[in-house]
Amino acid sequence: MSHARIRSMLPLLCLVTLSCLGGVRPRAAKDPAALRYNLTYVREPTPALDVEVVLVRGTPRTFRFTRPGGVDSVSAFREDGERLDVPVRDGLVQLPRDIRFLRYRYALEPRRRGHGSDLFAGSAEDDAWHLTGRTYLIRPNLAPPDLRVELVVEGIDALLPWQPDDKGLYHLRAEDLVDSGFHAFGGRRCQVVLQDAVLDVAVLGHFTHLDDARVCHWLKRTADEVLTVRRAFPYPRVTVRVISVPGRDGPGLFGMVLWSSPPSISLLVGQDATEASFERDWVALHEMLHLAHPAILPRVPWLSEGLATYLTEMAQVRSGRQSAQRAWGELVDGFARGRDASQARTMKEVVADSDFSPGTYWTGALFALHLDVEIRRVTGNRRHLEDVLEWLAARGSTSTFGAFGVAVDEVAGQPLFDALLARHLERPAFVEQEGLLQALGVTTGADGIQLVPARDSALREALESGGCNPRAGSCVSDASAIHRHP
Numbered sequence: 001m002s003h004a005r006i007r008s009m010l011p012l013l014c015l016v017t018l019s020c021l022g023g024v025r026p027r028a029a030k031d032p033a034a035l036r037y038n039l040t041y042v043r044e045p046t047p048a049l050d051v052e053v054v055l056v057r058g059t060p061r062t063f064r065f066t067r068p069g070g071v072d073s074v075s076a077f078r079e080d081g082e083r084l085d086v087p088v089r090d091g092l093v094q095l096p097r098d099i100r101f102l103r104y105r106y107a108l109e110p111r112r113r114g115h116g117s118d119l120f121a122g123s124a125e126d127d128a129w130h131l132t133g134r135t136y137l138i139r140p141n142l143a144p145p146d147l148r149v150e151l152v153v154e155g156i157d158a159l160l161p162w163q164p165d166d167k168g169l170y171h172l173r174a175e176d177l178v179d180s181g182f183h184a185f186g187g188r189r190c191q192v193v194l195q196d197a198v199l200d201v202a203v204l205g206h207f208t209h210l211d212d213a214r215v216c217h218w219l220k221r222t223a224d225e226v227l228t229v230r231r232a233f234p235y236p237r238v239t240v241r242v243i244s245v246p247g248r249d250g251p252g253l254f255g256m257v258l259w260s261s262p263p264s265i266s267l268l269v270g271q272d273a274t275e276a277s278f279e280r281d282w283v284a285l286h287e288m289l290h291l292a293h294p295a296i297l298p299r300v301p302w303l304s305e306g307l308a309t310y311l312t313e314m315a316q317v318r319s320g321r322q323s324a325q326r327a328w329g330e331l332v333d334g335f336a337r338g339r340d341a342s343q344a345r346t347m348k349e350v351v352a353d354s355d356f357s358p359g360t361y362w363t364g365a366l367f368a369l370h371l372d373v374e375i376r377r378v379t380g381n382r383r384h385l386e387d388v389l390e391w392l393a394a395r396g397s398t399s400t401f402g403a404f405g406v407a408v409d410e411v412a413g414q415p416l417f418d419a420l421l422a423r424h425l426e427r428p429a430f431v432e433q434e435g436l437l438q439a440l441g442v443t444t445g446a447d448g449i450q451l452v453p454a455r456d457s458a459l460r461e462a463l464e465s466g467g468c469n470p471r472a473g474s475c476v477s478d479a480s481a482i483h484r485h486p
């Protein structure tokens with residue numbers, strides 16, 4: 001389902017304050033209670049974003065570009081209108097005293113022409129742009145938790161991670177700008193409506209075989225698959241940007257979640273992709289499944305990637321999109337790729353080597369599978385990995401590695417996490433694979449993957465079916481799972 005998103009007219013005030021980059025306004029009679037960001041899209045002489053930040057009394061004087069390189073200097077204006085050019089050094093901007101507001105221009109065009117498509121710094125076609133907030137949006141270097149931010153975008157329709165009020169004003173906190181997620185300017189909009197949530201989607205660029213309704217339909221089906229893992233969609237509103245990549249026909253070429261608040265997703269899709277090719281796409285599902293686990297801080301990529309990678313295969317079985325045999329085949333192939341990359345190193349060495357290597361993803365996925373199996377085994381198949389995700393979700397959208405382990409033990413009803421972790425982390429990567437798959441009845445022969453009766457094959461069938469989720473058509477309830485597999 002799809003409909004155009006209609007943006008309310010912005011208040012006249014914004015039009016006035018944003019009308020001219022060089023001018024200086026008279027000082028407001030009273031300081032605003034929040035930092036005010038005025039963003040203006042300009043087309044001439046070349047596409048750019050003009051950013052104006054009106055300071056509040058007491059605002060820290062050190063600002064930062066989280067991802068520096070796009071802006072060399074900012075203009076800072078004193079109370080009396082005097083203008084000072086302040087250089088950006090190592091991403092930092094040190095403002096002199098008595099600065100009333102600052103302005104700078106982030107040029108979009110050089111990035112498109114000079115460096116090709118850049119998901120982070122600015123890319124897309126015609127008047128549609130995709131970039132990360134951290135590239136172009138200056139922020140207070142330290143974000144006091146009580147510092148409010150108001151932000152408005154003028155001159156183009158924007159899809160930012162946050163939801164504006166009905167006047168188009170975003171009400172944020174300074175810490176929301178620490179990771180300000182993916183941003184889209186221009187393009188078209190469609191919306192995916194779920195029972196408890198909506199996905200606001202920006203489609204950037206054009207597709208040969210797809211209209212926007214088909215793109216949104218694909219994302220709707222993908223979001224429904226998340227409900228084979230979680231009881232409800234993890235966030236009430238999430239934004240997704242879909243960017244067409246010319247000359248390619250693959251569906252999900254690349255995807256990424258950024259941990260803005262709420263998280264924001266962007267997906268690169270081949271311009272020549274067909275609706276049929278979405279049938280085998282896993283990239284969008286993988287990204288949405290990252291929403292099913294909390295943001296682990298500090299980051300532990302092997303755990304978050306392992307969870308998403310394992311669940312990506314299982315969710316497609318539970319929704320009926322792929323057979324169990326195929327899912328196990330994908331896992332076994334992935335484990336083999338990870339093992340090739342890992343050689344004889346321990347899992348600890350493998351995951352320390354690179355955050356985003358096949359070794360990290362697949363050793364994490366093997367651990368996630370093992371965790372799911374062990375929780376089911378010790379609880380007589382009454383509890384499972386999804387219960388851990390629900391337990392954590394009830395306690396917030398961020399968590400820690402330690403809290404993840406606590407949640408596992410809580411759900412299992414006994415200490416389990418540390419011992420299982422030690423079996424993987426301190427020993428050669430993938431050393432647990434053979435015994436685990438054998439117990440589950442997953443064998444690889446000349447005819448490919450066979451699923452056969454084995455000690456824990458009932459647990460295998462249960463995890464293929466998922467936990468109890470009445471809204472996911474193919475799932476079985478806890479009770480029936482126990483009944484079927486005593």
Ligand SMILES: [Zn+2]
Nearest residue numbers: 286290305308
């Ligand atoms: Zn991932």
